Amino acid sequence: MIKMFRHYVPRLSLLLAALELSLFFGIILFGASWEISGRWQAEMPLDLPGAVMLAAGIVTVTVLMMGATGLYSHDVMFEMDAVLARMALTFSMAFAVFCAVALLLSPWMPPALAQHRVAAVAIPLCALISFALRGGLGRLVKRETSKRRILVVGCGKSAAKIARMDRLEQYRFRVAAYVEFGPKQEEEPLSPLFPGASIATPEAALALIATFGVDGIVIASSERRGLPHEALLQCRMKGIPIEDFASFWESHAVHVDLESLRPSWLTYCDGFAMNRGRHIAKICFDYLVASLLLIFTAPIMLLTALLIKATSPGPVLFRQERVGRNGKSFNVLKFRSMTVDAEKSGPQWAQVNDSRVTPVGRFIRKVRIDELPQIINLLRGEMSFVGPRPERPHFVRQLSEAIPYFDERHRVKPGLSGWAQVNYPYGASIEDAREKLSYDLYYLKNGGLFLDFLILLRTVHVILWPFGAR
Numbered sequence: 001m002i003k004m005f006r007h008y009v010p011r012l013s014l015l016l017a018a019l020e021l022s023l024f025f026g027i028i029l030f031g032a033s034w035e036i037s038g039r040w041q042a043e044m045p046l047d048l049p050g051a052v053m054l055a056a057g058i059v060t061v062t063v064l065m066m067g068a069t070g071l072y073s074h075d076v077m078f079e080m081d082a083v084l085a086r087m088a089l090t091f092s093m094a095f096a097v098f099c100a101v102a103l104l105l106s107p108w109m110p111p112a113l114a115q116h117r118v119a120a121v122a123i124p125l126c127a128l129i130s131f132a133l134r135g136g137l138g139r140l141v142k143r144e145t146s147k148r149r150i151l152v153v154g155c156g157k158s159a160a161k162i163a164r165m166d167r168l169e170q171y172r173f174r175v176a177a178y179v180e181f182g183p184k185q186e187e188e189p190l191s192p193l194f195p196g197a198s199i200a201t202p203e204a205a206l207a208l209i210a211t212f213g214v215d216g217i218v219i220a221s222s223e224r225r226g227l228p229h230e231a232l233l234q235c236r237m238k239g240i241p242i243e244d245f246a247s248f249w250e251s252h253a254v255h256v257d258l259e260s261l262r263p264s265w266l267t268y269c270d271g272f273a274m275n276r277g278r279h280i281a282k283i284c285f286d287y288l289v290a291s292l293l294l295i296f297t298a299p300i301m302l303l304t305a306l307l308i309k310a311t312s313p314g315p316v317l318f319r320q321e322r323v324g325r326n327g328k329s330f331n332v333l334k335f336r337s338m339t340v341d342a343e344k345s346g347p348q349w350a351q352v353n354d355s356r357v358t359p360v361g362r363f364i365r366k367v368r369i370d371e372l373p374q375i376i377n378l379l380r381g382e383m384s385f386v387g388p389r390p391e392r393p394h395f396v397r398q399l400s401e402a403i404p405y406f407d408e409r410h411r412v413k414p415g416l417s418g419w420a421q422v423n424y425p426y427g428a429s430i431e432d433a434r435e436k437l438s439y440d441l442y443y444l445k446n447g448g449l450f451l452d453f454l455i456l457l458r459t460v461h462v463i464l465w466p467f468g469a470r
Contacts, residue, residue: 001251001252002014003251004450005448005449005450005451006270006271006273006445006446006447006448006450006451007254007446007448007450007451007454008250008251008252008254008446010074010172011172012074012077012141012172013072013073013074013077016072016077016133016134016137017063017072019133019137020063020066020126020130020133021059021063023126023129023130023133024058024059024062024063024122024126024129024130025055025056025059027122027125027126027129028054028055028058028059028118028119028122028126029051029052029055031118031121031122054118057098057101058094058098058118058119058122058123061094061097061098061101062090062091062094062098062123062126064457065090065091065093065094065097066090066094066130067454067457068090068457068460068461068464069086069089069090069093069460069461069464070086070458070461070465071083071086071087071090073461074170075170077134077138078134078137078138078141078142080131080134080135080138083131083134084131087127087130087131089464090127091123091124091126091127094123095119095120095123098119098123099119141172142169144174147172147173147174148172148173148174148215148216149173149174149175149176149212149213149214149215149216150173150174150175150176150214150215150216150217150218151175151176151177151179151208151209151212151214151216151217151218152175152177152178152179152190152217152218152220153179153181153199153217153218153219153220153221153227154178154179154181154182154219154220154221154245155178155179155180155181155182155183155184155190155193155221156182156183156184156220156221156222157183157259157260158220158221158222158245158249158257158260159178159190159220159221160190161220161249161257162175162218162220162245162248162249163175163178163190165252165253171252173216173252176212176213176214177192177193177194177208177212177214178190178191178192178193178194179193179194179195179198179199179208180193180194180195181221181223181226181227182221182222182223183221183222183223194208199228199231199232200228200231201228201230201231202230202231202233202234202235204231205228205231205232205234205235206234206235206238209235209238209240214240215240215241216240216241216242216243217232217235217240217241217242217243218242218243218244218245218248219242219243219244219245220245220248221245222260245257245260246260246261246262246265246269247269250442250445254419254423254439254442255419255423255438255439255441255442256438256439256441256442256445257438258403258404258405258434258437258438258441261404261405261441266405269445271444271445271446272444272445273448274411274412278448278449281449282384282449282452285385285449285452286378286384286385287378287379289385289456290375290378290379290385291379293372293375294375294379297372297375300369300372301335301369301372301373304335304360304364304369304372305335307360308335308336308358308360308361311358311359311360312336312339312340312358312360312361313340314336314339314340315336315340316335316336317333317334317335317336317373318333318334318335318336318337318338319331319332319333320332320334320392321392321393322390322391322392322393322414323390323391323392323393323396323410323414324382324383324390324410324413324414325410325411325412325413325414326410326411327407327410329393330377330382330390332374332377332382332383332390333373333374333376333377334370334371334373334374335361335364335369335370335372335373336361337357337358337360337361337362337364337365337370338356338357338358338361339356339358367463368459368462368463371416374416375416377416378416382413383413383414383415383416384412384413384414384415384416385415385416385417385452385456386415386416386417386418386419386443386447386451386452386455386456387412387413387414387415387418387443388409388410388412388414388415388418388420388440388443388444389414389415389418389420389421389436390414391433395433398430399430399433402430402434403430403433403434403437405437405441406433406437408441408444409437409440409441409444411444412444412447417455417456417459418439418440418443418455419439419440419442419443419447419451419455420436420437420439420440420443421459421462422455422458422459422461422462423439423458424436424439
């Protein structure tokens, strides 16, 4: 994983994006250059700066569409069945979006017909090359020899969590060995397991690392007294990275492990930067996105309002009290998706196949249309486009008592979308809320405009491939 603008990004995703971007740019520039020297030059002039602009425009739109459809997600990018289905949608969308943008910007760009001709040939060719590249690269990266090998010091709950990650194909590491240290994990055997004496001296530690070809060491024990610091220092001086479990988990799972969370780690770790510049930039980002979203979704919102009014009695909009920044309450706006007497018995968690949901409501929940009126909350300054989802006061009191650090999520404005929403299914229990908090704390720690933009793309992905809606 590489940390970019405080967010952890998989190296493979970056490598694949860089390769595809370079290949696409070269292909499209070649196609545009063909136009320059071709027999249509007289009727549709296209100079070199225009060709570069054209290539950059098509590449930008295409790569953004690929990100929005999840083609750079670690669980999709090399699964060829999923890749094929998403590419068909992605490159069709890319061509349509590019044609629309080219038409709007036609006074300042090369002639529209020349652009469309280049795009019509280059975009399908880019799709074929991308498919072939992913097929070849996927076979290489799935080899065990290409994965990073780590030595885990500890044999308790944290080590067992790493063992479960180790068995999943999506993570780019493999555990070479576990060194017995601290409290033991009785539920799950760890193999190969070595006694603590194996790293008690620098010589033994280096010998163990050389034997297994270790690329890094993870300290996965809550007990730190008695650690062989001299041996670990020698390993560090040899260029072997050493991480504690909390940092290792955060960088690979891209959320915080609540069980291992300590106040000292929250106090001294890197992150949680909330300076004035970031605050102003986020406000500008929110108003810009909210204004654009309001313009583009106005027809959808009007149609939804008519369908709700025509199919069930009651108001179109549903107002509900939620807890916002610094614990201040506000009324969130949503399209009504339930019957008017849905909560006559008091607040309830949403359930799978909830009988209170209307037929129209079930559809608009599935594709997240019910959330669109919250654009008004954004323009009022009550919400941000990206942030923790606001909860109802009744559930906030309940969850704050049951889950440590739950109130920390109220340090920022709640969001229309969030890191938890695009990574974890809809929450309808205290355990779900606990898991989602781990993503919210990651966002609080590492958030910025870069992560906000990625969440925006992932939100499109979630809408296109409904994820955990109820």
